[in-house]
Amino acid sequence: MEDLKKFLTDRVLLFESDTLPPETEKVLSRIRREKADKPVIYVSSGTSAIIAGAEKTFSSIKSFTDDIGQPVELVKVGCTSPFNFEPFICIQLPGKNKLFFRNITEEKVEPLINGLLHNDINKDDLAGQQGTKGFELWPGIPFLDEIPFFRRQKRAVLNNCGCYDPESISEYIARGGYRAFVKAILHYTYEEVCNIIETSGLRGRSGGGYPTGLKWKQALNTTSASRYLICNARESDPGGFTDRTILESDPHRLVEGIAIASYAIGATSAIIFFRKGSLHALNRLQKAIDQARDYSLLGHNIFSSGYNLDIIIRQEPGAFVCGEETALISTLEGKRGMPQLKPPYPTASGLFGKPTVINNVETLMNVPLIMQNGPEWFRSMGTETSPGTKVFAVAGKGRMSGVVEVEMGTSIRSVIDDIADGIKDGKELKAVQMGGASGTFITSSNLDLAIDYDILKEKGIAMGSGGFVIIDESTCIVDLVRYYMEFIRGESCGKCIPCREGTGRMLEILDSVIRKPATEDSGTTLERFKGVMQLETIASVMKDTSLCGLGQTAPNPFLSALENFREEFEEHIFDRKCKANICRGLRTFSIDVEKCTGCTACESKCPVNAIYGTRLQPFFIVEEKCTGCGICYDICKFSAIKVK
Amino acid sequence: MSKDIESIIKQYKPGKREELIPLLQEIQDKNGHLSEEAIVKVGKFVGLSTTKIYGLATFYDQFRFIPSGKVCIRICNGTTCFLNGSRSVINKIREETGLSAGQTGRDGNFSYEIVTCMGGCNNGPLIRIEGEYSTHVKPEQIPDLIKKLRFIIEND
Numbered sequence A: 001m002e003d004l005k006k007f008l009t010d011r012v013l014l015f016e017s018d019t020l021p022p023e024t025e026k027v028l029s030r031i032r033r034e035k036a037d038k039p040v041i042y043v044s045s046g047t048s049a050i051i052a053g054a055e056k057t058f059s060s061i062k063s064f065t066d067d068i069g070q071p072v073e074l075v076k077v078g079c080t081s082p083f084n085f086e087p088f089i090c091i092q093l094p095g096k097n098k099l100f101f102r103n104i105t106e107e108k109v110e111p112l113i114n115g116l117l118h119n120d121i122n123k124d125d126l127a128g129q130q131g132t133k134g135f136e137l138w139p140g141i142p143f144l145d146e147i148p149f150f151r152r153q154k155r156a157v158l159n160n161c162g163c164y165d166p167e168s169i170s171e172y173i174a175r176g177g178y179r180a181f182v183k184a185i186l187h188y189t190y191e192e193v194c195n196i197i198e199t200s201g202l203r204g205r206s207g208g209g210y211p212t213g214l215k216w217k218q219a220l221n222t223t224s225a226s227r228y229l230i231c232n233a234r235e236s237d238p239g240g241f242t243d244r245t246i247l248e249s250d251p252h253r254l255v256e257g258i259a260i261a262s263y264a265i266g267a268t269s270a271i272i273f274f275r276k277g278s279l280h281a282l283n284r285l286q287k288a289i290d291q292a293r294d295y296s297l298l299g300h301n302i303f304s305s306g307y308n309l310d311i312i313i314r315q316e317p318g319a320f321v322c323g324e325e326t327a328l329i330s331t332l333e334g335k336r337g338m339p340q341l342k343p344p345y346p347t348a349s350g351l352f353g354k355p356t357v358i359n360n361v362e363t364l365m366n367v368p369l370i371m372q373n374g375p376e377w378f379r380s381m382g383t384e385t386s387p388g389t390k391v392f393a394v395a396g397k398g399r400m401s402g403v404v405e406v407e408m409g410t411s412i413r414s415v416i417d418d419i420a421d422g423i424k425d426g427k428e429l430k431a432v433q434m435g436g437a438s439g440t441f442i443t444s445s446n447l448d449l450a451i452d453y454d455i456l457k458e459k460g461i462a463m464g465s466g467g468f469v470i471i472d473e474s475t476c477i478v479d480l481v482r483y484y485m486e487f488i489r490g491e492s493c494g495k496c497i498p499c500r501e502g503t504g505r506m507l508e509i510l511d512s513v514i515r516k517p518a519t520e521d522s523g524t525t526l527e528r529f530k531g532v533m534q535l536e537t538i539a540s541v542m543k544d545t546s547l548c549g550l551g552q553t554a555p556n557p558f559l560s561a562l563e564n565f566r567e568e569f570e571e572h573i574f575d576r577k578c579k580a581n582i583c584r585g586l587r588t589f590s591i592d593v594e595k596c597t598g599c600t601a602c603e604s605k606c607p608v609n610a611i612y613g614t615r616l617q618p619f620f621i622v623e624e625k626c627t628g629c630g631i632c633y634d635i636c637k638f639s640a641i642k643v644k
Numbered sequence B: 001m002s003k004d005i006e007s008i009i010k011q012y013k014p015g016k017r018e019e020l021i022p023l024l025q026e027i028q029d030k031n032g033h034l035s036e037e038a039i040v041k042v043g044k045f046v047g048l049s050t051t052k053i054y055g056l057a058t059f060y061d062q063f064r065f066i067p068s069g070k071v072c073i074r075i076c077n078g079t080t081c082f083l084n085g086s087r088s089v090i091n092k093i094r095e096e097t098g099l100s101a102g103q104t105g106r107d108g109n110f111s112y113e114i115v116t117c118m119g120g121c122n123n124g125p126l127i128r129i130e131g132e133y134s135t136h137v138k139p140e141q142i143p144d145l146i147k148k149l150r151f152i153i154e155n156d
Helices: A002-013 A022-031 A047-052 A054-068 A106-117 A169-174 A179-187 A190-200 A212-220 A242-249 A251-265 A279-294 A325-332 A361-373 A375-379 A412-419 A453-458 A477-491 A497-514 A522-545 A549-553 A556-564 A566-575 A601-605 A631-635 B002-010 B017-031 B036-046 B050-059 B079-083 B086-097 B139-154
Strands: A040-044 A073-077 A089-092 A098-101 A126-130 A228-233 A269-274 A310-315 A356-360 A389-396 A402-407 A429-434 A440-442 A467-472 A589-591 A641-643 B071-076 B110-115 B127-129 B132-134
Touching: A002 A022, A002 A169, A002 A179, A022 A169, A040 A054, A047 A054, A047 A242, A047 A279, A054 A073, A054 A106, A169 A251, A169 A279, A179 A251, A179 A361, A190 A212, A190 A251, A190 A361, A190 A375, A212 A251, A212 A356, A228 A251, A228 A325, A228 A361, A242 A251, A242 A279, A242 A361, A242 A389, A242 A402, A251 A269, A251 A279, A251 A310, A251 A356, A251 A361, A269 A279, A269 A325, A279 A310, A310 B017, A325 A356, A356 A361, A361 A375, A389 A412, A389 B079, A402 A412, A412 A429, A429 A477, A440 A556, A467 B079, A477 A497, A477 A556, A477 A566, A477 B079, A497 A522, A497 A549, A497 A566, A522 A549, A522 A556, A522 A566, A556 A566, A601 A631, A631 A641, B002 B017, B002 B036, B017 B036, B017 B050, B036 B050, B071 B086, B071 B139, B079 B086, B086 B110, B086 B139
Parallel strands: A040 A073, A228 A269, A228 A356, A269 A310, A389 A467, B071 B110
Antiparallel strands: A040 A089, A089 A098, A098 A126, A389 A402, A429 A440, A429 A467, A589 A641, B071 B127, B127 B132
C-alpha cells in the first residue's frame, strides 16, 4: 500500500511532463483494470441501485463465484445507467469488451454468470458493450453509447461515474486525477488559475449562470488575509438528485475541484455544505477527503508548495432556504438560516465577514476537467455564451429516468425524445418542469428551445439546479402547482412579509380551487372567485418585493402554469371539474347498476356513509354526502364505480 | 444520559457560535432528539440563552424535541413520487397511525417523516424503514405493513 502511494505520488503526480513514460502507464492501466487476468464484475452501488437491490446482487455474485471456485474481481462502482436499469452490472472478461447487463436482481445472477463463462450470453438482460481499442469485440451486440438513453448524451462531468471504485484514490489518480491540482499549485499563480477558468467561459451551474472565473477574481482581488470557499452540496429540491449521484460515483473529482478552486482564490479552508439524509454519499465523500489527506494532497504545505488547505464537511440542518448564499453563510455561522440584503456580496464580505466564494457541485466538477484539457477544449462544447455541458436529473413520466449530461445547446425536445425515450405507457406529453420547486413549466410550443442560459432566460425559464421532470397528460397541473406551493410555504423562512404571507395565501386559494366546500352556497363561491382574482396580484407582488430568490421565484410554477394551462384553471374554478381526475375534492362517483353485484364492500368502507342499498341489489351513492375520497373506487372488484 | 451530553460537549470549543449547529446535530444523532436538559447545557456552554437555542433549533426541520418512535417510517414526497401518488400513501399512514409527520405516538412505537427525493424516482412511491426500501408502495398495503411492524415491535 505504501509502495503504491509512493509510486503514485512520485512517478505520477509529481512527474514533470504531461505525458507519462510507457512503463508508468503500464502500471496505471493495471490499476484501471484494463489488463486483468481474471474476470472483473462491476456492480453499481449508488442509492438508486441499492433501492433496486444491488447489495443483494453483489453478495449473491460473491457467494456464487466462491461456490464454483471461479476467481473474479468484484468492484462496487457509482451509478451510470438510467434508474430503470438498476441493478446494473458490467462484466469484463479478460481481453474482451465490457458487457453491461440491466436489472440483474439476485435470482438472475447464477444463470447469467454460468452462461457467460460458457460463452452463452443472455440477450434479454443485455444492455450493450463498451470498450477501447485493443479489446476483442463481441459480435452482434450493440454498443452501450448507441442505445437510446446514452446516444445523445455527452459525458464530461459524468465520465468517471460508474467506471471506478469511488472509495479508491489510486484508481482516481490512475485515471488522471489530482494531476491538475498538483500542477496548479506547483506551476501556476492564483491569478493564472482564475484566468484559465475565465477564458473557458464556465458559468455557475446553480441556475443564475454567473461566470465562475469572474466570481473567483472578485474574491481574490480583496485585501483580506483569509478567504473561504464553500461548496454548496445542499440540493434539497423535490426531484433533485444530481449532486448526490455525482458524490456517490465520483467524490474524488469534487475534492480536486474544491482544492483547485480554493487555491485559485487563495483560501486555506474549504467547507462542503452537505445535504442531510444522504448517508451513503456522505461516507464516500468523507472517505475521499481522508484519502486525499493521506496522500498529502490536503494539509499543511502541500508538496512543498507553501500552500495549505483543509476541507471540512458541514451537514445542513434542513432548511430549503439555505441554498441562498447569504442564508447558507448564516447557517454556517451558527445562526438561523435567513437571507441578508445584498450587497455586500459574499465575495466581498461573506463567512465571518471574510471574502467567500460559493460554488455548487457541478461547477466545481468542471474545474479539474478544464485544468486538465485546457479552456479551448471546454469552449469547443456547447454554445458561444454557454460553453460546456449540463447535468440534469431526468425524472417523472419519461420511459427512462436518471442523471444525464447533455451538451449546452441541445434542445429540450431531444432530452425528452432521445434520452428519456418518450413517455411511459404511450401517453402524451403535457409539460416539462425545469428548475425544481420554483421552476417553470415548458409546454410543447417551447420544446425546441436550446438549453442555454441566455436563450432560456429570454423566455423567462430558469435552468435551475438541474431538475427535469416530465409530466404527462394524466397529471393535473393545478394540483401540481399546489404541491410546489405547499413545499415553498413550508420552507419560507419568515423574514420578509411578501414571501411569508404570500405563499400562505396562495396556498389557501389554490386549496379552495381544488377542494369541494362543505356547502356550495353563494358565499363560498364568491369567496373563491375573489381569491382567484387575487392570485396574479399576489404573485407579482411577491416577485417584486421578496428579499431573496426563494420568495422571488416562488410564484413561478403558478405563473407559468396559468400562462400555459389557463383553461385547466378555469375548468377547476367554474365547472368544478378536474379533467385528469386527480383532484379528489372535485370528483363525483356513481355506481353502474349493470355491474354492481351488491357485495357491500364499498358500503362498509365508505367513511361518510354516503352509499346506500340492499345486499345483492345494486347500490347507489348520495352525491351530497360524498366527499370524493375514492375509497369505493379503489375497493370495487367489479369496476362498477364510475367517476364523473 | 446527562453524561453523554457532557462528553459530547467536551469535544467542542466553548463560546464558538459556529460550532453550535454541529454540536446540536451530534447530540441529536446520539440521543435521537434534543431534550430540554441538552438545550440548557448547550446554552450554558456556548454562552447563549436557552430561548436563542430553541429559536435556532426550531428553525431547522432536522431537530426534534420528542424522541422518535421505535420504528421511524420515511416516505418520499419528491416530485416524481408525488406524481405517482405518494400523497395517498402519506394519508393512509396518517390514518393508520393516527399521527402527523414528525409526531410520535403515546406508545412510542411509530413516527414518520416526509422527505423530498430519496433518489429512486422510477420506483416511487418509496418508503424507507430502518434502511430497508419498499418500492411502488400502494395505499392499500399500508394497513398490513403497520400491522406487521406492530407485531415485530411488540414481540421484540
